[in-house]
Amino acid sequence: MGKKPDLSEVSCPIPIHNQSQVLLGHGSGGKLSADLIREVFLPAFKNPLLEKLNDSATLQLNDCKLAFTTDSFVVDPVFFPGGDIGSLAIHGTVNDLAVGGARPLYISAAFILEEGFSIEDLKRIVASMQRACEASGVALVTGDTKVVDKGKGDSIFITTSGIGVVENNHNISVDGARAGDKIILSGAIGNHGIAILSVREGIDFETELKSDSASLVAPIREILEVSANIHCLRDPTRGGLASTLNEIAQASKVGVELKETSVPVCDQVRGACELLGLDPLYVANEGKFVAVVAPQDTDNVLRRLRKNPLGGEAAVIGEVVVEHPEMVLMRSPIGGKRVVQMLAGEQLQRIC
Amino acid sequence: MCLSVPGRILDITEEDGFKMGKVDFSGVIKRICLQYVPDIQVGEYALVHVGFAIARVDEKEAAKTLQLLRELDEMQDEPDGESSS
Amino acid sequence: MKFVDEYRDEKLAQNIINKISRMLTRNWVIMEVCGGQTHAIVKYGLDQIFPKQMELVHGPGCPVCVTPLEMIDKALAIAEREEVIFCSFGDMMRVPGSRADLLQVKARGGDVRIVYSPMDALKLARENPDKKVVFFAVGFETTAPANAMAVWKAKEDGIQNFSMLVSHVLVPPAMTAILDSPGNRVQGFLAAGHVCTVMGTWEYEPIAVAYKVPIVPSGFEPLDILEGIMMLVRQLEAGKAEVENQYTRIVTREGNALAQEKISAVFEVCDRQWRGIGEIPQSGLRLKEEFKAFDAAMVFETRAIQTEEPSLCISGEILQGLKKPGDCPAFGVQCTPENPLGATMVSSEGTCAAFYQYGRHQNQELTGAK
Numbered sequence: 001m002g003k004k005p006d007l008s009e010v011s012c013p014i015p016i017h018n019q020s021q022v023l024l025g026h027g028s029g030g031k032l033s034a035d036l037i038r039e040v041f042l043p044a045f046k047n048p049l050l051e052k053l054n055d056s057a058t059l060q061l062n063d064c065k066l067a068f069t070t071d072s073f074v075v076d077p078v079f080f081p082g083g084d085i086g087s088l089a090i091h092g093t094v095n096d097l098a099v100g101g102a103r104p105l106y107i108s109a110a111f112i113l114e115e116g117f118s119i120e121d122l123k124r125i126v127a128s129m130q131r132a133c134e135a136s137g138v139a140l141v142t143g144d145t146k147v148v149d150k151g152k153g154d155s156i157f158i159t160t161s162g163i164g165v166v167e168n169n170h171n172i173s174v175d176g177a178r179a180g181d182k183i184i185l186s187g188a189i190g191n192h193g194i195a196i197l198s199v200r201e202g203i204d205f206e207t208e209l210k211s212d213s214a215s216l217v218a219p220i221r222e223i224l225e226v227s228a229n230i231h232c233l234r235d236p237t238r239g240g241l242a243s244t245l246n247e248i249a250q251a252s253k254v255g256v257e258l259k260e261t262s263v264p265v266c267d268q269v270r271g272a273c274e275l276l277g278l279d280p281l282y283v284a285n286e287g288k289f290v291a292v293v294a295p296q297d298t299d300n301v302l303r304r305l306r307k308n309p310l311g312g313e314a315a316v317i318g319e320v321v322v323e324h325p326e327m328v329l330m331r332s333p334i335g336g337k338r339v340v341q342m343l344a345g346e347q348l349q350r351i352c
Numbered sequence: 353m354c355l356s357v358p359g360r361i362l363d364i365t366e367e368d369g370f371k372m373g374k375v376d377f378s379g380v381i382k383r384i385c386l387q388y389v390p391d392i393q394v395g396e397y398a399l400v401h402v403g404f405a406i407a408r409v410d411e412k413e414a415a416k417t418l419q420l421l422r423e424l425d426e427m428q429d430e431p432d433g434e435s436s437s
Numbered sequence: 438m439k440f441v442d443e444y445r446d447e448k449l450a451q452n453i454i455n456k457i458s459r460m461l462t463r464n465w466v467i468m469e470v471c472g473g474q475t476h477a478i479v480k481y482g483l484d485q486i487f488p489k490q491m492e493l494v495h496g497p498g499c500p501v502c503v504t505p506l507e508m509i510d511k512a513l514a515i516a517e518r519e520e521v522i523f524c525s526f527g528d529m530m531r532v533p534g535s536r537a538d539l540l541q542v543k544a545r546g547g548d549v550r551i552v553y554s555p556m557d558a559l560k561l562a563r564e565n566p567d568k569k570v571v572f573f574a575v576g577f578e579t580t581a582p583a584n585a586m587a588v589w590k591a592k593e594d595g596i597q598n599f600s601m602l603v604s605h606v607l608v609p610p611a612m613t614a615i616l617d618s619p620g621n622r623v624q625g626f627l628a629a630g631h632v633c634t635v636m637g638t639w640e641y642e643p644i645a646v647a648y649k650v651p652i653v654p655s656g657f658e659p660l661d662i663l664e665g666i667m668m669l670v671r672q673l674e675a676g677k678a679e680v681e682n683q684y685t686r687i688v689t690r691e692g693n694a695l696a697q698e699k700i701s702a703v704f705e706v707c708d709r710q711w712r713g714i715g716e717i718p719q720s721g722l723r724l725k726e727e728f729k730a731f732d733a734a735m736v737f738e739t740r741a742i743q744t745e746e747p748s749l750c751i752s753g754e755i756l757q758g759l760k761k762p763g764d765c766p767a768f769g770v771q772c773t774p775e776n777p778l779g780a781t782m783v784s785s786e787g788t789c790a791a792f793y794q795y796g797r798h799q800n801q802e803l804t805g806a807k
Contacts, residue, residue, distance in 0.1 A: 357438075421660060
């Protein structure tokens with residue numbers, strides 16, 4: 001009490017601060033996740049590389065610049081339209097390397113299996129992982145397996161780490177956005193989160209939506225070839241586009257202005273979000289990225305991106321501004337502006 | 353607590369004594385209880401709130417509202433007493 | 438989306454704003470009484486484009502905000518019980534009670550689930566005969582038909598492990614309470630379109646006559662809200678005080694008779710506490726005697742919990758439109774969305790939270806400060 005917080009809440013209503021227990025919201029990629037990182041992990045592991053909080057860490061080893069990242073995957077259900085936990089794990093880690101400007105090379109995978117999990121299902125997942133590796137040009141070179149008692153593991157958890165090589169001199173970082181830069185989104189948002197919801201227990205709806213889980217290595221490599229002035233690259237996974245843009249605004253200490261009508265969202269995602277009271281800006285994506293680009297290169301980057309099958313719906317959705325630093329504003333379809341907050345906990349369906 | 357969305361009725365069935373329907377929200381399809389809109393037909397739109405259709409969307413009125421709003425910039429200030437509904 | 442997108446058209450919105458500006462000859466104070474409309478106004482930035490002579494005040498239209506603390510504490514106590522599966526709409530999951538919220542109860546091992554519909558909770562009861570399934574029935578009249586049907590069906594089918602914790606509130610008594618309060622400034626009301634979908638508009642006619650205020654039931658898309666305001670301004674400028682329906686594609690004077698019948702079969706009107714306002718007589722719904730077996734407040738005995746709002750909080754005056762959040766000494770200082778003192782800061786549709794969220798941006802632009 002008495003402390004002035006720097007962020008307020010967008011979904012209804014506000015989580016209690018000063019948690020003594022881990023909540024699901026701590027894993028949602030929003031403000032609670034950021035709190036956990038700031039209050040527990042950063043103070044313990046203080047070092048300048050970690051403090052950058054990029055999707056992957058860039059390491060200088062002699063003459064070689066490497067990118068290194070890790071990620072865990074706990075998605076439920078394990079098989080969903082458009083993918084499974086295995087392909088998700090490979091794409092997720094490969095993408096974290098790619099948005100650091102790196103060429104992904106090697107992956108490790110650690111499996112935590114629940115006693116009783118079907119070996120047939122495990123084979124299916126592993127085959128899917130191999131296909132994803134091939135598509136991304138990486139090799140899975142080391143791994144580990146543990147088994148936990150039934151009831152303690154929710155089928156399967158996968159942790160992947162990845163190493164890539166940075167072969168260019170691009171300076172791509174979450175704190176690199178500058179006033180005047182344009183913000184490009186590679187395609188329509190919300191498909192992954194809604195596809196997962198459609199097969200989860202408790203919500204019952206039919207849709208042809210599939211997860212957009214995909215390797216972004218090719219489209220990112222292609223745009224890096226046409227521009228040396230891409231300042232930030234980030235993939236809006238948990239927490240959605242809104243959380244990613246807030247992270248960029250805060251790290252770069254700039255303002256962001258979006259135009260709602262420019263943000264691509266497919267009809268089915270819109271329908272599901274209207275029905276359930278969700279905002280597509282906060283729904284997870286697994287095959288999209290945001291590029292913050294110097295204004296003079298924007299047209300070239302957009303044109304190149306649109307030529308790639310994964311970037312066909314790419315669009316300029318906004319720009320970086322000097323005003324309202326660390327805040328993301330969005331112009332609504334009818335002209336007014338609203339603040340787009342960082343997701344606080346998980347996004348909850350509302351009926352209000 | 354008012355979030356309600358219009359959806360198109362795709363089919364109508366009876367389940368466990370209830371009138372139920374498959375309703376289409378821009379390609380997302382959900383089973384909705386139609387017990388409160390017994391006269392609704394396939395192809396019509398219903399307003400849906402927490403799994404129940406609570407009203408039929410009157411398409412003629414919907415068109416009228418939009419037409420009136422389009423004409424606003426052509427209209428002079430009308431005399432007192434004119435109503436738009 | 439059909440019947441949605443057309444009502445978000447920028448040019449038509451500008452048409453209406455221009456029309457309202459031409460009509461206005463003086464200042465007017467208008468209140469909306471629906472959290473859904475507050476949400477739409479903030480989401481589309483409507484209050485940035487209204488003509489300044491028109492003051493839009495947010496009323497107690499957020500059921501999350503007005504659910505009494507005691508009711509939330511009761512919900513938490515029930516949710517903590519081992520034999521209970523506690524079901525709720527997402528909206529209520531983060532409302533803090535005296536010690537915790539539903540999400541924290543879940544973290545501690547409580548079986549707390551978000552459902553889309555009360556019928557989903559009923560389905561859970563059928564599928565889990567060894568558990569007691571409880572549904573948190575919070576809301577205005579819009580949600581009452583769904584909740585009524587769930588309880589009615591539970592009784593029809595003899596489901597014994599299903600119950601509802603009921604905290605329904607009614608709009609017309611809240612409106613009259615606001616109009617009756619000394620210092621009331623509200624001159625016209627936007628009425629909640631989806632409440633009227635169920636209940637009709639006829640209930641508002643005696644209010645319009647008795648208090649000489651125009652009342653316009655409106656929809657939730659930006660053009661609906663703008664057109665509703667235009668209709669109110671037209672009446673106010675002409676000295677009229679009638680109930681005039683903006684939401685004609687959905688709302689009728691009589692409302693949905695079948696839904697009203699089911700509500701009356703299952704619920705009866707009762708006095709109700711509104712957080713931040715106090716007790717408003719005959720402003721709530723409770724389960725009728727013959728459905729008492731499905732009343733979670735009876736099925737689970739919970740001790741009465743006395744709670745008090747912090748004395749700094751002026752939620753009540755804000756909910757009645759008498760004061761603005763900026764008038765409150767605690768606003769943004771001791772009272773923020775992260776540490777809310779009162780109802781209106783708890784929910785993002787609450788007036789104080791909406792002002793805090795948007796107001797930060799406005800202050801920044803004016804002063805350049807954070």
